[in-house]
Amino acid sequence: MANIERDEVSGTDTTGHEWDGIKELNTPLPNWWLWTFYATILFSIVYWILYPAWPTLSDYTKGVLGYSSRVNLTEDLEARDKARESWTKQFAALPIADIAKDRKLLEFAMAGGKVIFADNCAPCHGSQGSGAPGYPVLADDDWNWGGSLEEIETTIRFGIRSTHDDTRVSEMPVFSDDYLSPTQIAAVADHVLSLSGSGSASAAGAEVYAEECAACHGENGEGGRDFGAPRLTDGIWLYGGTKEALVAQIGNPKHGVMPHWEDRLSDVERKQAAIYVHSLGGGE
Amino acid sequence: MQETLEKNLVLLSIVTLITVAIGGLVQLVPLYTMETTIEKVDGMRPYSPLELAGRNIYVREGCYVCHSQMIRPFRDEVERYGHYSLAAESMYDHPFQWSSKRTGPDLARVGGKYSNDWHVAHMIDPRAVVPESIMPGYPWMADRPLGAEKIAGDMKTLQFIGVPYTDEQIENAQADLKAQANPEMGDADAMVARYPKAVIGDFDGNPSMITEMDALVAYLQMLGTLVDTTSYKTSPDGR
Structure with missing residues (x-):
C-alpha cells in the first residue's frame, strides 16, 4: 500500500509507490499549466452551450447562437447578390450588345469575365485566349461559329458537340475508308494549303475540293459559320497546318468538344464571359 | 483500486x-x-463498373494527395466550384476521397467541366494544355489495358458493406463496363438503365482497347453530376 515519505533533498512527498527500490516524487503540476487546463475545460463548457456540440440519439444540441455554416453561406450569398444588384439587374434585362456599349456595365463585365475565364475557359483556350492544338485561339478574328457578342454568348451557353440538347453540332465526314483515295486526299490537302498561299494547287485537288469541301467550307475556302466550318484561307489551323496534319484531318477528322455552360454559369456570368472573350482581340 | x-x-x-x-x-x-447526417437527395447511385475501375486508379495513383473532393460551404468555394458538397454525394465512397489538401483544384464537381479530349491530353502531359501546371503526367494510362477482371468482386465487396448494388448489376459488371467504354461492344441502353446519367463513349479516343485512361476519365466525368443540387434546400435553420 501507499507509503508516502518526505524526500529530504527536495522537500517533496513521494507518491508512495516503489518499484525495485525506485521511488517517485509527487511534484505538483506547475500552476500556469493547471490553470490553463481548467480554463480549457471552462471554455469547452461555454462552447457546448453556444455552438452545436453534443449528439443525442436522433439529433444534436444546436447551441444558443444558432450557428450553421450553411446558413452563414446563404446569408453571404444573399448579401453578395444584393451588393451586385445595381448592375446584375441591368445585365439580366439588357441584350448583351447594349451591355457592352455601356461604359460602366462594361467594366463590371470585364472584371468578372476575367475571373470566370481564368477558371473555366483558360484550361483549354489558354490564358488570354491563346489557344492550343485542338482548342481555338480566341484572340484572333478566325471564328468557326461566329465572333459577335451574341454568337459567343450562344456558344458558351450551349457548347459545341456538348451534352446540351441545343448544342452547336457539325461533323466533317470521314473521307478515307475508300471514299477518297490517298492520292485524292493528298491533292486536296495541297489545294487547301494553297488557299492560304502555301502548298501547290492542282486541277485534281481543285476538283475534289469543289465536289467534297466547298459545300461547307465555301467555294474559295471562306468558311461556313452555319455549319461551324472553319475558314481555310487565313493560315490559322485548329489541328495543325502541315500537309500531314491536313491529310490526317481530311482522312479521319477530329471533332473537338466544348462543354455547355448553361448549368455551371448563370445568365449574367455567361454575358460577362462573352464580353470578355469578345475583347480578347478578335471580337466582331 | x-x-x-x-x-x-x-x-x-x-x-x-x-x-x-x-x-x-x-x-x-x-x-x-441522426436523420440529418446524410441528406435525402435524388439521383445518387453506386458507381458503374467503369467508373469504379477509374476510381480505383484514382486511389492507386494517390490523386487525393493533391486534389480534394469536398466543396466547403464558403462563398469563395461555392463561386468557384459550385454547390457545396453534400454528405449524400459521397455516401457510396469506400474510402471517401474528401482529402484535406489542395495542391490542385477541388474535383468534387469536375464532371462535364472539360471535354474527354482535354482530360486525355491533360493526363498525358498537363503542361500541354495548362502551361503553368505542376501536376505530374500519367502518360502510361493511355497505353495500359484496364485490368478490371475482378471489378465484379469489388462491387460485391462494396455490396457487403452496404452499397446498394443489385445482384443484376454485379452479374452484368463486365458487360456494362464494356458497353460504357464502347457502345458497340455491348448494350449501352441497358447499362444506362442500370446506372442513370452515366456518360457513354470512347473516352480516350482509342476504340480498339479499354485502357486505364478510359476508366479514369469516365470517373472524372461523372464526379458531382448525379445529384441535382438546385433541388436541394436546407431547412430554415440550415440543417
Missing part, C-alpha cells in the same frame, strides 16, 4: 476497452441514428 488495476494486466485491458468503447459509441452511434 489504482494499484489493483496497475498490477492486473487483464483487468486493466478490460477496463481500458470499456472506457474507449464509451467514447467511441458516444461519437459514432448518433451518426447512424
Whole structure:
C-alpha cells in the first residue's frame, strides 16, 4: 500500500509507490499549466452551450447562437447578390450588345469575365485566349461559329458537340475508308494549303475540293459559320497546318468538344464571359 | 483500486476497452441514428463498373494527395466550384476521397467541366494544355489495358458493406463496363438503365482497347453530376 515519505533533498512527498527500490516524487503540476487546463475545460463548457456540440440519439444540441455554416453561406450569398444588384439587374434585362456599349456595365463585365475565364475557359483556350492544338485561339478574328457578342454568348451557353440538347453540332465526314483515295486526299490537302498561299494547287485537288469541301467550307475556302466550318484561307489551323496534319484531318477528322455552360454559369456570368472573350482581340 | 488495476494486466485491458468503447459509441452511434447526417437527395447511385475501375486508379495513383473532393460551404468555394458538397454525394465512397489538401483544384464537381479530349491530353502531359501546371503526367494510362477482371468482386465487396448494388448489376459488371467504354461492344441502353446519367463513349479516343485512361476519365466525368443540387434546400435553420 501507499507509503508516502518526505524526500529530504527536495522537500517533496513521494507518491508512495516503489518499484525495485525506485521511488517517485509527487511534484505538483506547475500552476500556469493547471490553470490553463481548467480554463480549457471552462471554455469547452461555454462552447457546448453556444455552438452545436453534443449528439443525442436522433439529433444534436444546436447551441444558443444558432450557428450553421450553411446558413452563414446563404446569408453571404444573399448579401453578395444584393451588393451586385445595381448592375446584375441591368445585365439580366439588357441584350448583351447594349451591355457592352455601356461604359460602366462594361467594366463590371470585364472584371468578372476575367475571373470566370481564368477558371473555366483558360484550361483549354489558354490564358488570354491563346489557344492550343485542338482548342481555338480566341484572340484572333478566325471564328468557326461566329465572333459577335451574341454568337459567343450562344456558344458558351450551349457548347459545341456538348451534352446540351441545343448544342452547336457539325461533323466533317470521314473521307478515307475508300471514299477518297490517298492520292485524292493528298491533292486536296495541297489545294487547301494553297488557299492560304502555301502548298501547290492542282486541277485534281481543285476538283475534289469543289465536289467534297466547298459545300461547307465555301467555294474559295471562306468558311461556313452555319455549319461551324472553319475558314481555310487565313493560315490559322485548329489541328495543325502541315500537309500531314491536313491529310490526317481530311482522312479521319477530329471533332473537338466544348462543354455547355448553361448549368455551371448563370445568365449574367455567361454575358460577362462573352464580353470578355469578345475583347480578347478578335471580337466582331 | 489504482494499484489493483496497475498490477492486473487483464483487468486493466478490460477496463481500458470499456472506457474507449464509451467514447467511441458516444461519437459514432448518433451518426447512424441522426436523420440529418446524410441528406435525402435524388439521383445518387453506386458507381458503374467503369467508373469504379477509374476510381480505383484514382486511389492507386494517390490523386487525393493533391486534389480534394469536398466543396466547403464558403462563398469563395461555392463561386468557384459550385454547390457545396453534400454528405449524400459521397455516401457510396469506400474510402471517401474528401482529402484535406489542395495542391490542385477541388474535383468534387469536375464532371462535364472539360471535354474527354482535354482530360486525355491533360493526363498525358498537363503542361500541354495548362502551361503553368505542376501536376505530374500519367502518360502510361493511355497505353495500359484496364485490368478490371475482378471489378465484379469489388462491387460485391462494396455490396457487403452496404452499397446498394443489385445482384443484376454485379452479374452484368463486365458487360456494362464494356458497353460504357464502347457502345458497340455491348448494350449501352441497358447499362444506362442500370446506372442513370452515366456518360457513354470512347473516352480516350482509342476504340480498339479499354485502357486505364478510359476508366479514369469516365470517373472524372461523372464526379458531382448525379445529384441535382438546385433541388436541394436546407431547412430554415440550415440543417
